[in-house]
Amino acid sequence: YHTLRVVLGDQLNAAHKWFRKPEAGVLHLIAELHPEATYVKHHIQKLCAFFLAMENFAKALQDAGHHVQYLTLDDTQGQTLESLVLGMAKAYQVSRIQLQRPDEYRVMMDYQAIASNASVPVSLTDTEHFMLPFEEIPRHFKAKTTIRMEHFYRKMRQRFNILMEEDHSPVGGNWNYDNANRQALKQKDLAHIPEPLLFSHDVTHIVQRIEQHQIPYIGKAQTQLLWPVSRHDSLTLLQYFCDHLLPNFGRFQDAMTDQTPHGWSLYHSRLSFALNSKMLHPSHVIKAAVLSYRYRKDIDIAQVEGFVRQILGWREYVRGMYWINMPDYHEQNALNAERDLPEYFWTGDTKMNCLANAIGQSLDYGYAHHIQRLMVTGNFCMLTGIHPDQVDEWYLGIYVDAIEWVELPNTRSMSQFADGGWVASKPYAASGSYIQKMSDYCSSCHYNVKEKVGEQACPLNSLYWRFMIQHRDKLLKNPRIGMIYGNWDKQDKAQQDAVLERAEWCLDNIEAL
Numbered sequence: 001y002h003t004l005r006v007v008l009g010d011q012l013n014a015a016h017k018w019f020r021k022p023e024a025g026v027l028h029l030i031a032e033l034h035p036e037a038t039y040v041k042h043h044i045q046k047l048c049a050f051f052l053a054m055e056n057f058a059k060a061l062q063d064a065g066h067h068v069q070y071l072t073l074d075d076t077q078g079q080t081l082e083s084l085v086l087g088m089a090k091a092y093q094v095s096r097i098q099l100q101r102p103d104e105y106r107v108m109m110d111y112q113a114i115a116s117n118a119s120v121p122v123s124l125t126d127t128e129h130f131m132l133p134f135e136e137i138p139r140h141f142k143a144k145t146t147i148r149m150e151h152f153y154r155k156m157r158q159r160f161n162i163l164m165e166e167d168h169s170p171v172g173g174n175w176n177y178d179n180a181n182r183q184a185l186k187q188k189d190l191a192h193i194p195e196p197l198l199f200s201h202d203v204t205h206i207v208q209r210i211e212q213h214q215i216p217y218i219g220k221a222q223t224q225l226l227w228p229v230s231r232h233d234s235l236t237l238l239q240y241f242c243d244h245l246l247p248n249f250g251r252f253q254d255a256m257t258d259q260t261p262h263g264w265s266l267y268h269s270r271l272s273f274a275l276n277s278k279m280l281h282p283s284h285v286i287k288a289a290v291l292s293y294r295y296r297k298d299i300d301i302a303q304v305e306g307f308v309r310q311i312l313g314w315r316e317y318v319r320g321m322y323w324i325n326m327p328d329y330h331e332q333n334a335l336n337a338e339r340d341l342p343e344y345f346w347t348g349d350t351k352m353n354c355l356a357n358a359i360g361q362s363l364d365y366g367y368a369h370h371i372q373r374l375m376v377t378g379n380f381c382m383l384t385g386i387h388p389d390q391v392d393e394w395y396l397g398i399y400v401d402a403i404e405w406v407e408l409p410n411t412r413s414m415s416q417f418a419d420g421g422w423v424a425s426k427p428y429a430a431s432g433s434y435i436q437k438m439s440d441y442c443s444s445c446h447y448n449v450k451e452k453v454g455e456q457a458c459p460l461n462s463l464y465w466r467f468m469i470q471h472r473d474k475l476l477k478n479p480r481i482g483m484i485y486g487n488w489d490k491q492d493k494a495q496q497d498a499v500l501e502r503a504e505w506c507l508d509n510i511e512a513l
């Protein structure tokens with residue numbers, strides 16, 4: 001071989017120019033690596049999904065005539081990415097190494113080390129995945145600076161001509177249908193929630209390998225994997241989403257329920273793993289959704305715009321924020337949060353029903369939808385002041401779609417406000433009343449959502465006020481929050497003291513909540 005190309009586990013893009021036609025003398029390396037399996041404790045389904053998707057990708061390339069070396073954990077024991085790539089380059093005496101741009105800072109550092117230590121030229125090419133070219137990130141984003149998603153999103157809509165009229169106005173007249181996208185599920189809606197499309201891939205051999213190599217993991221090892229692990233699966237899931245879930249996607253985007261077996265997935269696409277592993281291209285997903293909207297009468301603009309916003313807006317935006325702020329992002333802790341993550345984040349064993357549901361399904365499936373991540377687990381961690389390093393570690397490990405470029409800005413910035421406001425214009429802090437409005441969790445909870453004080457009082461109610469008072473100096477100036485203090489100041493001192501006392505009790509007894 002004259003060329004060694006490295007394909008990472010999240011670079012499974014079959015449409016990449018590398019794979020247009022087989023080339024003699026070019027070897028593609030796809031490898032399960034111990035450091036990648038252990039840099040954080042991953043969910044077992046996440047490990048299985050990546051390894052099986054990598055195996056399938058390697059096989060598809062081989063079937064198409066490409067030269068591929070697939071290495072399992074058995075083959076790469078003791079190797080780092082750098083030692084493996086340099087060792088392979090030497091063993092095959094290649095005259096060049098080719099890499100695709102990694103999405104994570106950690107891997108970028110590995111690649112820089114490879115480039116410095118290789119005895120042959122090393123080149124970096126684009127992954128051809130994101131809509132915004134990497135080089136343009138500095139044009140849209142500025143380090144340690146507030147950049148609003150909405151502004152960026154509108155530019156992307158115009159640039160890629162998505163849901164735009166000929167006169168350059170947004171389809172439907174509005175850029176944003178957030179107000180139509182905040183419905184809770186009513187009893188009558190529950191019976192109509194479609195079953196999620198689940199795959200059942202046999203991962204026995206992967207689970208065995210993971211256990212044999214004593215890779216620590218989160219969740220219960222199952223031999224059947226429900227996540228998409230090939231381009232074919234990914235396209236099937238996308239089609240299922242457009243046919244059955246998109247018609248109600250926006251409407252119930254923020255809703256939560258424990259009253260149906262499908263409550264864990266609702267109308268969400270669960271395409272994040274297929275997207276983040278690059279089996280699906282974002283523009284393909286967007287086109288499929290927009291086409292469904294154009295040809296079907298049961299999909300209105302609020303549904304499709306809500307979906308497009310997540311992918312063309314949020315997903316591209318958080319990637320820009322990640323790269324412009326790395327590596328300093330890791331150091332941000334604007335609210336000086338120092339507490340340890342309670343044990344029930346690893347078991348789901350808490351009396352708080354909202355948390356028990358969001359954590360429980362994360363442990364079961366490696367998945368929770370956005371509002372559960374942001375407003376249930378995220379909100380709880382922010383109100384109780386859990387150290388953002390521990391919050392990040394949990395989110396980075398537990399979700400099947402968790403890769404640092406997308407996890408970190410969502411967790412540290414959006415959910416914990418640890419950046420002091422680069423991403424969110426205010427902390428996403430909420431008392432129990434938000435959960436009550438958007439879910440049915442409270443009706444079967446040990447705690448009473450209407451109470452602020454007393455043993456039965458929903459912990460979030462007092463914790464919310466403690467958080468607001470603790471950070472009053474920072475938040476008072478914020479026009480979206482300042483007025484909330486009026487409500488607090490109107491209460492008499494005894495009531496205020498009782499609420500703060502209950503909050504202190506909750507914090508002192510956080511493991512028992």
Ligand code: FAD
Binds near residue numbers: 273311318406
């Ligand atoms: P859907 O609700 O169907 O949305 C469609 C797609 O839009 C998703 O697949 C995803 O690609 C994209 N999307 C939606 N919201 C966001 C967002 N805020 N940022 C980036 N992309 C978005 N997403 C990840 O992919 N990986 C993560 O590690 C991750 N960590 C998160 C941590 C926290 C604290 C929060 C609040 C959000 C996080 N998200 C993460 C964003 C979002 O919650 C998930 O993308 C979404 O829940 C995945 O499920 P889905 O595919 O069913 O999404």
Ligand code: SF4
Binds near residue numbers: 352436441446447459
């Ligand atoms: Fe969560 Fe409070 Fe509702 Fe219980 S009462 S489910 S703790 S919000």
